[in-house]
Amino acid sequence: MKKVQVGIVGGTGYTGVELLRNLATHPHAEVVAITSRSEAGVKVEDMYPNLRGHYDLAFSEPTLDVLKGCDVVFFATPHGVAMSMAPELTAAGVKVIDLAADFRINDLQVWAKWYGMEHTCPEMMEQVAYGMPELFREQIKQANIIANPGCYPTSILLALMPLLRAGLIELDGIIADGKSGVSGAGRGANVAMLGAEMSESFKAYGVGGHRHLPEMKDKLAQLTGEPVDLTFVPHLVPMVRGMESTIYATLSEDVSQEDLQILFEKTYENEYFVDVMPAGSLPETRMTKGSNMCRMAVYRPQGGSKVVVTSVIDNLVKGAAGQAVQNMNLLFGLEENAGLQQVALLP
Numbered sequence: 001m002k003k004v005q006v007g008i009v010g011g012t013g014y015t016g017v018e019l020l021r022n023l024a025t026h027p028h029a030e031v032v033a034i035t036s037r038s039e040a041g042v043k044v045e046d047m048y049p050n051l052r053g054h055y056d057l058a059f060s061e062p063t064l065d066v067l068k069g070c071d072v073v074f075f076a077t078p079h080g081v082a083m084s085m086a087p088e089l090t091a092a093g094v095k096v097i098d099l100a101a102d103f104r105i106n107d108l109q110v111w112a113k114w115y116g117m118e119h120t121c122p123e124m125m126e127q128v129a130y131g132m133p134e135l136f137r138e139q140i141k142q143a144n145i146i147a148n149p150g151c152y153p154t155s156i157l158l159a160l161m162p163l164l165r166a167g168l169i170e171l172d173g174i175i176a177d178g179k180s181g182v183s184g185a186g187r188g189a190n191v192a193m194l195g196a197e198m199s200e201s202f203k204a205y206g207v208g209g210h211r212h213l214p215e216m217k218d219k220l221a222q223l224t225g226e227p228v229d230l231t232f233v234p235h236l237v238p239m240v241r242g243m244e245s246t247i248y249a250t251l252s253e254d255v256s257q258e259d260l261q262i263l264f265e266k267t268y269e270n271e272y273f274v275d276v277m278p279a280g281s282l283p284e285t286r287m288t289k290g291s292n293m294c295r296m297a298v299y300r301p302q303g304g305s306k307v308v309v310t311s312v313i314d315n316l317v318k319g320a321a322g323q324a325v326q327n328m329n330l331l332f333g334l335e336e337n338a339g340l341q342q343v344a345l346l347p
Contacts, residue, residue, distance in 0.1 A: 007033040007070035010077035018321030024054040026339030035062035103147035151319025159309040162267040169249040242285030291344040292322035
């Protein structure tokens with residue numbers, strides 16, 4: 001069986017190296033091109049010594065001629081890059097998986113407002129699938145472009161989906177309280193992310209508006225067929241990897257704690273990468289570190305009117321590169337968990 005020929009644009013950031021790490025042991029994929037304008041000519045193993053012995057590649061300039069020779073190209077780049085190259089790549093039969101936000105929001109006027117630029121290829125949106133396999137698996141298999149979800153939307157949408165599909169919660173007043181490690185801010189120099197600035201501290205950010213909010217509201221409306229009122233507040237916590245989201249919603253009918261547990265277990269019983277924790281337990285971020293797993297728990301505190309779901313992922317894996325590889329597997333008819341069977345790291 002011929003291996004899927006993979007190109008990565010923007011391979012020097014955290015999501016780029018996570019793609020390389022996950023693909024290094026993938027039985028059906030081979031990275032043949034990895035690009036970086038700033039590091040062209042530098043060997044991958046010199047920048048990321050953890051990959052020594054796995055890749056005999058150097059970073060190169062991102063030229064269309066090279067990338068057109070690939071079967072799939074991952075974009076681990078700033079917003080705006082993938083949409084500039086996607087039309088030519090897809091015309092050449094190359095699948096595109098964008099880990100940035102160029103194709104995540106269907107309403108391009110909303111997209112332009114939040115990302116501060118005009119979308120350059122609106123005609124491509126009909127070829128796009130939102131890359132959350134647990135929600136859009138069949139659409140992903142048929143798409144030419146995959147909009148890989150944001151990390152917060154991954155943890156939050158997976159937590160809300162069973163409740164929304166069962167019609168058990170009000171669509172008004174949903175609150176998502178998210179916390180992420182500093183790797184979510186990327187690898188670029190940023191004073192606020194220095195150890196002396198963020199360690200031994202905890203803060204909210206983006207309270208007035210965060211780019212992941214319109215993405216989530218767009219997908220929630222797609223799932224329910226009507227607008228969903230969601231308040232989202234992200235927080236920065238002093239750790240490198242990991243994301244925890246606690247979601248609060250109002251029950252629209254009387255349902256027991258036991259039935260909520262059964263609902264979540266049945267929803268995800270055949271999913272490789274969603275683990276519903278046993279009743280009475282709670283997931284921790286370290287339970288998913290380095291893995292493509294989302295772990296969650298559901299509660300009805302004190303038998304009241306609220307349902308609470310807590311959801312944890314590794315923001316760089318299930319929240320980015322791992323989910324992107326999961327999408328690649330679906331695109332090429334491979335086992336969905338191929339290359340993604342790493343066990344989480346403890347301690």
